[in-house]
Amino acid sequence: MITEMTYAEAARLALEQEMERDPRVWALGEDLGPEGGLAGQYRGLQEKFGPDRVVDTPISESMIMAAAVGAAVAGTRPVAELRFADFALCAADELVNQAAKIRYMFNGQSRVPLVTRQAVGMRGGTAAQHSQSTEAWWVHIPGLVVVTPATPADNHGLLKAAIRCDDPVVYLEHKGLWGMKGPVDPDAGPIPLGKADLVRRGDDLTLVTWSGMRVECAKAAEMLAREGIAVDLIDLRTLWPWDREKVFESVSRTGRLLIAQEAVRVGGFGAEVAAEVGEALWSKLRAPIRRLGAPRTPVPFSLPLEEACRVSPEQIVAAAVEMTKGKT
Amino acid sequence: MSRVSNQAARVLGMLRTMHVIREFEEAAGRAWHAGHVRGSVHQYVGQEAIAVGVCANLRPTDYISSNHRGHGHSIAKGADPVGMMKELFGRADGTCGGKGGSMHIADFSIGMLGANGVVADGATIAVGAAQAIKILRQDRVAVTFFGDGAINRGPLMESFNWAKIYNLPVLFVCEHNGYAATTRTADVTAGEGFVARARSFGIDGESVDGNDLLAVDAAAERLIARIRAGGGPAYLFATTYRHHPHNTRDTGNYRTQDEIDRWKQKDPIARTTAWLLSQGVAQEEITSIENEARALIERAFEAALVAPLPSPSAAYTDVQDVGAPQ
Numbered sequence: 001m002i003t004e005m006t007y008a009e010a011a012r013l014a015l016e017q018e019m020e021r022d023p024r025v026w027a028l029g030e031d032l033g034p035e036g037g038l039a040g041q042y043r044g045l046q047e048k049f050g051p052d053r054v055v056d057t058p059i060s061e062s063m064i065m066a067a068a069v070g071a072a073v074a075g076t077r078p079v080a081e082l083r084f085a086d087f088a089l090c091a092a093d094e095l096v097n098q099a100a101k102i103r104y105m106f107n108g109q110s111r112v113p114l115v116t117r118q119a120v121g122m123r124g125g126t127a128a129q130h131s132q133s134t135e136a137w138w139v140h141i142p143g144l145v146v147v148t149p150a151t152p153a154d155n156h157g158l159l160k161a162a163i164r165c166d167d168p169v170v171y172l173e174h175k176g177l178w179g180m181k182g183p184v185d186p187d188a189g190p191i192p193l194g195k196a197d198l199v200r201r202g203d204d205l206t207l208v209t210w211s212g213m214r215v216e217c218a219k220a221a222e223m224l225a226r227e228g229i230a231v232d233l234i235d236l237r238t239l240w241p242w243d244r245e246k247v248f249e250s251v252s253r254t255g256r257l258l259i260a261q262e263a264v265r266v267g268g269f270g271a272e273v274a275a276e277v278g279e280a281l282w283s284k285l286r287a288p289i290r291r292l293g294a295p296r297t298p299v300p301f302s303l304p305l306e307e308a309c310r311v312s313p314e315q316i317v318a319a320a321v322e323m324t325k326g327k328t
Numbered sequence: 329m330s331r332v333s334n335q336a337a338r339v340l341g342m343l344r345t346m347h348v349i350r351e352f353e354e355a356a357g358r359a360w361h362a363g364h365v366r367g368s369v370h371q372y373v374g375q376e377a378i379a380v381g382v383c384a385n386l387r388p389t390d391y392i393s394s395n396h397r398g399h400g401h402s403i404a405k406g407a408d409p410v411g412m413m414k415e416l417f418g419r420a421d422g423t424c425g426g427k428g429g430s431m432h433i434a435d436f437s438i439g440m441l442g443a444n445g446v447v448a449d450g451a452t453i454a455v456g457a458a459q460a461i462k463i464l465r466q467d468r469v470a471v472t473f474f475g476d477g478a479i480n481r482g483p484l485m486e487s488f489n490w491a492k493i494y495n496l497p498v499l500f501v502c503e504h505n506g507y508a509a510t511t512r513t514a515d516v517t518a519g520e521g522f523v524a525r526a527r528s529f530g531i532d533g534e535s536v537d538g539n540d541l542l543a544v545d546a547a548a549e550r551l552i553a554r555i556r557a558g559g560g561p562a563y564l565f566a567t568t569y570r571h572h573p574h575n576t577r578d579t580g581n582y583r584t585q586d587e588i589d590r591w592k593q594k595d596p597i598a599r600t601t602a603w604l605l606s607q608g609v610a611q612e613e614i615t616s617i618e619n620e621a622r623a624l625i626e627r628a629f630e631a632a633l634v635a636p637l638p639s640p641s642a643a644y645t646d647v648q649d650v651g652a653p654q
Contacts, residue, residue: 026463052463058493063452063486070456070470073441074391076463094483097446098453105432106442107425108646145650167648193650241651 002185007177008039010152010184014159015042015079017186019049022077025163028055028064029081029117038083038119039178065091068114069098077113077163085118085134085172092137099168100143111166115159120148121212121262122306123175128298133211133263138170139240139272145169145193146239150214152182154237157191164190174212196243198250202230204324205256208247208273210236213262213311220260220316227317229324239269244276251277255286256323260316265293287323292316336607340617342384342541343600346376347621349400350597352409353572355625356399356416356430360576364633365416369430372400374539374571377596378503379404381544382471382564385552391439391457391470393450396431397503397570398443401473406438413628419635426638427646448481450474451500455487458496458561469555471499477508479522488529491561499551500526500563503538505570510582526563538566539596542603569594 005013019025026049027042033056036043046054057064061082068080082088088095099112122131138146145167149155155173162169199214200221209217214235221233232250236242251257257277259270270291278289292311300306332340353371360369372379375397383392383404394401403409407423415422416430423433434442441457444450454472461468478484479502491498502522506513519525523535534547544566551562569591573580601614644653 024464055494058486058489060486060490062483063455063490066449066452066483066487067456067459067490070393070441070453070458071460071463072456073436073453074457074460074464074470076460093446094449094452098444098449102434102442103648104646105424105428106434106436107423107427109424109434109436110441111649142647142653145648165650167650 002183004181005152005184007152007155007173007180008041010156011041011159011173012043012045013184013186014156016045016048018160018163019045019053024075025077025079026053026055027079027081028057028067030057030059030083032056032081037081042081061087061090062094065094065116066098068116069094069102069112072112072114073102073110078115079163080114080116082116082118084130085120086129086132088116088118088134095168095170096141100141104143112168113166115162115169115171117171117173119175120172121174121176122299122310125301125303125306126175127301131299133261135172135211135239136263136267136269139269143168144240146172147193148172148211148237148239150174150177150211150235150237152180153184153188154191154197156184157188158193158237161190161193165193172211176212191237193238194241194243195237196246197235197237198232198246199235200231200233202232203254204230204327205258205320206232206234206247206250206254207316207320208234208236208257208259209261210239211262213260216311216313217260217316219313220320223313223317224320227321229320231320242273247273247277248280251281252284255284257285257289258292258316258319258323259290260292260311262311263293264296265291266296268293290319290323292319332607332609336604336609338384339541339600339604340609340613342380342545343597343604343614344617344621345380345404346541346597346600347618348409348624349376349379349403351621351625352399352403352413352628355413355629357572357576359416359629365430366418367429367431368575368577369416370397370575371570371572372397374591374595375503375505375568376400377541377544377600378501378538378566378568379473381541382501382548384545385548386469386471388438390468391441391454393441393454393457393470393472394443395447395450395474395478396443396445397475398431398433402433402435402440402443405440407433407435407440409625410628410631413625413632414635417632417635418637419632420638420642421635425642427642448474448478448484451478452483452487455491455496455498458491458498459494461497462494467556469497469499469552471501473501473503475508476502476504476506476513476522479513479525480508480517485525488526488531492530495560497555498561499555500531500561502563502565504565504567507574509574510578523563523565531561531563533563533565535565538568539594539599541596541600
């Protein structure tokens with residue numbers, strides 16, 4: 001039965017269901033028990049599954065990730081909570097040099113079926129060390145899968161898929177979405193990794209996004225519709241692998257590609273999408289590809305400063321209007 | 329053989345493994361200098377008693393993890409030296425299909441979870457494996473081998489704390505050869521060193537002469553029995569010396585010949601041999617073990633020379649299931 005629930009509740013439900021389904025699944029991280037996670041996304045699970053399967057850890061990011069790596073190669077399926085994506089950088093070695101490479105270096109003798117959950121993005125003035133969008137870092141690393149859910153239903157289905165995946169998965173939940181409500185089918189199975197969501201259909205322009213920026217893009221698409229500009233809004237959902245097929249089909253139809261991301265624009269994942277589309281579909285483009293993203297600054301604290309670094313629906317609209325000027 | 333004690337027979341078996349390791353390492357060094365092996369090779373010569381003495385107390389289902397100087401640990405745990413030599417030569421039928429090389433040998437079929445190119449990372453992974461043992465309620469232990477250079481890495485300190493608070497079945501084996509790569513560890517280490525650090529986390533264990541096979545074996549037996557009984561993590565601090573420089577690219581000019589010569593006097597193979605002779609084991613028996621080991625490694629070397637190289641397409645396999653390279 002479809003139920004309204006928050007993005008955080010949906011993830012909690014998915015983990016609970018996966019832990020019931022598979023006794024090898026367990027979770028570890030700081031503050032999972034008493035606090036239930038940053039947003040309650042682990043609430044009640046330690047009571048239900050016990051402290052050996054929902055493990056409260058010290059503030060030891062390297063060891064949180066390494067424990068997940070070691071336990072994954074030794075027959076379990078850990079979910080390693082790193083809280084803020086910024087803190088996961090303390091465990092970058094264990095993720096990049098170990099988790100991502102073990103299967104390859106050892107010629108397939110072992111998989112590393114771990115999920116590392118890392119909260120990304122700006123939310124209410126958390127400033128430079130608690131607000132980063134780090135997805136492009138991980139996309140660059142062979143061996144990793146990178147997932148960026150943007151709705152409650154996706155946070156339910158994609159977390160299930162991530163836990164069942166035999167590859168190490170970097171699972172980036174957006175802090176700004178924790179309280180967002182939406183319909184979730186609790187009985188729904190995993191959502192296939194690598195499949196984008198065509199949120200809205202329109203033939204004038206393809207708007208590609210992921211994670212928290214999906215919300216701004218949906219607002220922008222609504223505003224554009226009122227001005228007579230119909231966009232295909234695509235939420236990639238998974239950045240590695242990403243759904244080339246869906247994006248290419250859309251751009252072949254619209255001839256225009258606009259990419260909006262919260263992360264720093266330079267070297268961001270939007271650049272990868274733009275380059276791939278440019279290489280494959282240049283003859284079908286009716287306007288130059290455009291990317292919107294944050295300036296290359298740390299995320300500032302004060303509200304007007306933070307807003308100066310955010311991509312707004314108005315900016316998306318302005319770019320789309322410019323790109324579709326004189327559209328036929 | 330029937331004339332000697334059970335203990336002597338056991339030690340003779342361990343001596344055999346020590347000879348295999350030494351022959352392997354000397355051959356690997358020659359192969360590198362002859363241009364057959366890419367990268368670099370970190371030889372374990374002089375430290376053999378530690379890997380052998382510890383692994384003699386492990387079961388095939390127990391786990392070990394290792395570091396950049398890992399050949400000895402793999403062989404002691406039961407890995408095939410022929411496959412390993414082929415791996416060093418980058419061959420398709422090497423232990424890891426030529427994808428890992430000297431510093432990335434693993435053999436999961438015997439519980440060898442991997443050598444490691446990042447100092448201390450083998451230890452943190454072994455602690456994670458020990459956590460899986462606990463979650464899955466298995467009758468296993470995990471052992472990690474690392475050098476004294478690792479004691480200044482933060483993740484090792486995290487792993488001590490972690491192993492203790494969750495009471496995990498893991499043995500930390502510190503092979504103290506005195507050097508962190510080419511720097512004297514003592515010169516860059518504050519406080520009282522490894523044992524004091526482990527103790528500060530409530531982890532105790534034993535300190536042994538790492539060149540004394542019998543001492544290593546006995547200490548490992550006691551510690552591993554305690555860990556198996558649920559006693560939680562322990563350490564084994566074994567003082568030793570590597571006869572060769574840090575790796576085949578290193579000139580080793582930071583050590584005096586006198587220092588090297590003094591340590592060669594304490595060579596673990598010579599000491600084990602002397603003990604066996606004192607126990608009535610015949611010299612011929614020991615010589616034949618040595619010859620067998622040499623012949624085995626010579627065959628491994630010859631086999632590696634002619635083994636097929638991997639097909640370039642193998643570079644694209646085993647990256648990942650989802651989003652594999654096209």
